[in-house]
Amino acid sequence: MNRASFLQRILECRDPWDIAVVGGGATGVGIAVDAASRGYRVALLEQSDFGKGTSSRSTKLVHGGVRYLQQGNISLVMEALRERGLLLQNAPHLVHDLQFVVPNYAWWEAPFYGIGLKVYDTLAGKFGFGASKLLSRDEVLERIPTLERDGLRGGVLYHDGQFDDSRLLINLAQTAAEQGACLLNYARVTGLVKDAEGFLTGLSLHDQETGQEHRLAARCVINATGPFCDELRRSDDPVAAPMIAPSQGVHIVLSRDFLPRDTAIMVPHTRDGRVMFAIPWHHHVVVGTTDTPIQTVSLEPKPLEHEVDFILETASGYLARRPTRRDILSVFTGIRPLVKAGDHSSTAALSRDHTIHISKSGLLTITGGKWTTYRKMAEDCVDHAMVLGRLAERPCATKDLHVHGFHRRAEQFGPLADYGSDAVGLEELIRARPDFATPLHEALPICGAQVVWAARCEMARTVDDVLARRTRALFLNAKAALAMAPAVARLLATELGRDEAWQQRQLAEFADIVSGYVVTA
Numbered sequence: 001m002n003r004a005s006f007l008q009r010i011l012e013c014r015d016p017w018d019i020a021v022v023g024g025g026a027t028g029v030g031i032a033v034d035a036a037s038r039g040y041r042v043a044l045l046e047q048s049d050f051g052k053g054t055s056s057r058s059t060k061l062v063h064g065g066v067r068y069l070q071q072g073n074i075s076l077v078m079e080a081l082r083e084r085g086l087l088l089q090n091a092p093h094l095v096h097d098l099q100f101v102v103p104n105y106a107w108w109e110a111p112f113y114g115i116g117l118k119v120y121d122t123l124a125g126k127f128g129f130g131a132s133k134l135l136s137r138d139e140v141l142e143r144i145p146t147l148e149r150d151g152l153r154g155g156v157l158y159h160d161g162q163f164d165d166s167r168l169l170i171n172l173a174q175t176a177a178e179q180g181a182c183l184l185n186y187a188r189v190t191g192l193v194k195d196a197e198g199f200l201t202g203l204s205l206h207d208q209e210t211g212q213e214h215r216l217a218a219r220c221v222i223n224a225t226g227p228f229c230d231e232l233r234r235s236d237d238p239v240a241a242p243m244i245a246p247s248q249g250v251h252i253v254l255s256r257d258f259l260p261r262d263t264a265i266m267v268p269h270t271r272d273g274r275v276m277f278a279i280p281w282h283h284h285v286v287v288g289t290t291d292t293p294i295q296t297v298s299l300e301p302k303p304l305e306h307e308v309d310f311i312l313e314t315a316s317g318y319l320a321r322r323p324t325r326r327d328i329l330s331v332f333t334g335i336r337p338l339v340k341a342g343d344h345s346s347t348a349a350l351s352r353d354h355t356i357h358i359s360k361s362g363l364l365t366i367t368g369g370k371w372t373t374y375r376k377m378a379e380d381c382v383d384h385a386m387v388l389g390r391l392a393e394r395p396c397a398t399k400d401l402h403v404h405g406f407h408r409r410a411e412q413f414g415p416l417a418d419y420g421s422d423a424v425g426l427e428e429l430i431r432a433r434p435d436f437a438t439p440l441h442e443a444l445p446i447c448g449a450q451v452v453w454a455a456r457c458e459m460a461r462t463v464d465d466v467l468a469r470r471t472r473a474l475f476l477n478a479k480a481a482l483a484m485a486p487a488v489a490r491l492l493a494t495e496l497g498r499d500e501a502w503q504q505r506q507l508a509e510f511a512d513i514v515s516g517y518v519v520t521a
């Protein structure tokens with residue numbers, strides 16, 4: 001993963017690429033893995049960093065979606081449960097089993113959720129993570145001692161998957177590169193190129209680092225820009241009707257004291273009829289999410305006051321110690337690329353399935369779906385691209401493809417476990433430079449070796465890339481991330497050959513980003 005050599009490849013390429021993918025989130029990078037592993041020549045362009053959009057801002061669940069079961073969407077749940085199993089098989093260093101408890105305060109909840117979750121187990125079939133079961137009040141409190149005790153009758157325990165979304169994304173980008181794909185971050189697609197008959201033949205891109213414009217020819221162009229997909233569709237066809245009804249989801253992050261053991265809480269029905277989770281993640285607790293329809297999409301969506309208050313209020317109904325704004329270490333917001341399906345007033349009712357659309361000029365847009373099903377989405381998309389681009393027919397090869405970093409016992413690497421087999425490389429780096437092992441902040445176990453590794457092996461280009469997506473500092477503790485920024489800027493500047501002025505600009509830009517993750521008391 002080296003940006004300069006990827007750019008060189010794009011500039012020197014004379015023949016059209018088989019497939020050009022616009023967008024470096026789960027959807028786009030998944031497509032690059034699929035297409036490259038079938039043997040196609042693939043270029044992927046991301047306007048910012050890989051995962052800067054929704055794909056680093058999820059609830060971090062690899063799940064069938066208990067809520068979709070409530071909605072009766074059995075096929076979606078079954079497909080997601082199958083993909084959940086494949087993801088655990090192919091990326092065991094990043095995906096693990098997590099136990100959830102649905103706490104019961106009313107008499108009918110144990111039979112109702114107990115039966116529903118048995119159906120969930122059955123649908124998972126051989127891809128099951130473990131059987132659900134009813135728990136007594138004492139068993140629930142043993143797992144979640146911080147739960148509200150007043151009126152608690154018992155609970156239902158079930159299993160689902162958990163992961164680190166942006167770490168998986170970076171590992172998928174590395175997998176795509178290993179399969180021969182060419183991936184460029186900080187490369188914004190600014191226009192589409194058509195022939196005399198109006199058919200797409202390629203695109204133009206703006207290198208955000210140098211300010212230069214380039215062109216790239218491709219047999220098939222895929223719009224995988226998630227919540228931004230209507231923008232690119234309008235540059236193809238100015239009167240294209242919008243496909244997306246964007247809605248934003250907010251999570252707050254609290255200290256581990258609020259959920260000290262390894263079991264998560266699932267609240268199946270909040271005041272607005274949604275599911276809410278409180279999940280242990282990287283020694284913190286993630287609580288969310290909300291669902292607010294929005295008009296405009298941006299790369300750094302901001303939480304609304306009432307969304308934060310709603311999460312605090314819902315969490316307070318279930319936690320003995322009520323969290324307040326002062327307890328929030330970070331707040332992050334993501335935009336759901338929900339596909340419009342008729343005239344629904346509630347975003348919770350919009351389709352969670354993915355949709356593929358091909359325009360008259362041949363622009364293939366794929367959107368919707370969820371992180372868990374990225375592999376299946378990519379398979380469907382490349383099957384269509386193969387026909388559209390008149391490419392030689394080749395079968396999908398990702399069902400058993402190990403993701404970069406694959407390691408069955410990664411927990412042996414301690415704080416570097418999420419790097420899987422790459423942890424060995426980081427340990428070597430630390431042996432050569434023991435000073436790189438020192439944590440950059442007392443609140444988080446993130447060290448200099450991770451910054452250097454991110455620059456050398458994971459195409460990190462900015463302080464934000466390192467602190468938000470190569471490590472998760474910004475998402476875990478925004479003020480600690482800000483305090484680490486000068487050390488990160490110095491290490492990055494050495495790796496990337498940047499000067500003092502660059503470091504100062506980076507720090508100012510990062511401080512601006514951090515302000516969107518801090519909640520005022």
Ligand SMILES: Cc1cc2nc3c(=O)[nH]c(=O)nc-3n(C[C@H](O)[C@H](O)[C@H](O)COP(=O)(O)OP(=O)(O)OC[C@H]3O[C@@H](n4cnc5c(N)ncnc54)[C@H](O)[C@@H]3O)c2cc1C
Pocket residue numbers: 022023024025026027028045046047048049050051052053054055056057058059060061062063187188189190224225226227228232248249250289299333334335336337367368369370371372373
């Ligand atoms: C709050 C929330 C919680 C969620 N939780 C879960 C969960 O727990 N589990 C799960 O399975 N799913 C979850 N999802 C869904 C999942 O996160 C998304 O479906 C998925 O990340 C969408 O990926 P994407 O690649 O389509 O979009 P994105 O990740 O947004 O990627 C699109 C990319 O396109 C780039 N782009 C846009 N325009 C251009 C251009 N002109 N040129 C180049 N690049 C461009 C953007 O910069 C962006 O990086 C959640 C979603 C939200 C919002």
